[in-house]
Amino acid sequence: MSDKKEYALFGNPVAHSLSPKLHNSAFTALNYNAHYSLIELKDGSKLRETFISKNLAGANVTVPYKEVVYSMCDSVSGVASEIGAVNTIIKNEDKLVGYNSDALGFYNSLPKEKYKTALVIGAGGTAKTIVTILLKNEISVTVVNRSRDKLKYFKNLGIECFTADNFNSNTGYELIINATSAGLSDSALPLSKDKLKLASREAKLMYDVVYNKKTPFLSLAKELGLRYQDGSDMLLRQAVYANMLFTGYDDSKKLYEIMKLAIV
């Protein structure tokens, strides 16, 4: 039997993913005998049994299974337990341990500045991850979302929340984050242009989690003469932290260089 370790990305869809390129390039550079593939899963309830039947050593999990997999892990480590979402699984002596590398990936992708206030637009899984890590770093957060339902989670944490219709920006924010999928496959702004203009009057950075696309949100930031950034560095960094969990390699800077080269 081969002693090659197998890793995979679970999600639906996954065909577009850069993860195999990122992780396989790292495995090769580190001389780590492993292979990373894609598993498109139609039924999320089958994730644990698929992981085990394929004899995986670890995996990443993407949309729409990051929350469902949380309860399938035998234990959950670090910030993942606060977020309630897992994007990395490691098999440790037949137990599945869940982690969340998106949070650190996002936070370490921010330009090194001191931010005191942030406006997070969106209330889905990515917004939860971002809000958790911002609060941990003592940044005051306000959340605004198109509809009301998903705001409950943030209200229960004592965070100031608004629906887009009710949001009136009396103050500016230093960090404005589009954590929605607006602009991903349409030409929508996540919030009206007027509201974005008002909210960004003290902005040091306009950040869009969508990657490899100049979204209307980023175009507006440019028009306003503000610094802006898309989600590609977040994507790269979450892969770096996941790979460190897979391989045990501890030089994040070197892994970042290796993985970045794989996708330019």
Ligand code: NDP
């Ligand atoms: P969810 O489906 O959990 O949430 C989507 C959110 O976007 C909801 O708050 C929804 O509002 C809002 N939304 C969708 N369309 C619009 C619109 N036209 N106008 C205003 N709000 C809108 O998605 P995720 O949180 O999982 O993902 C969000 C984005 O983050 C995706 O584009 C994904 O690709 C990106 N992402 C990037 C990563 C990276 O590494 N860069 C990592 C993970 C995700 P409502 O509640 O009203 O429906």
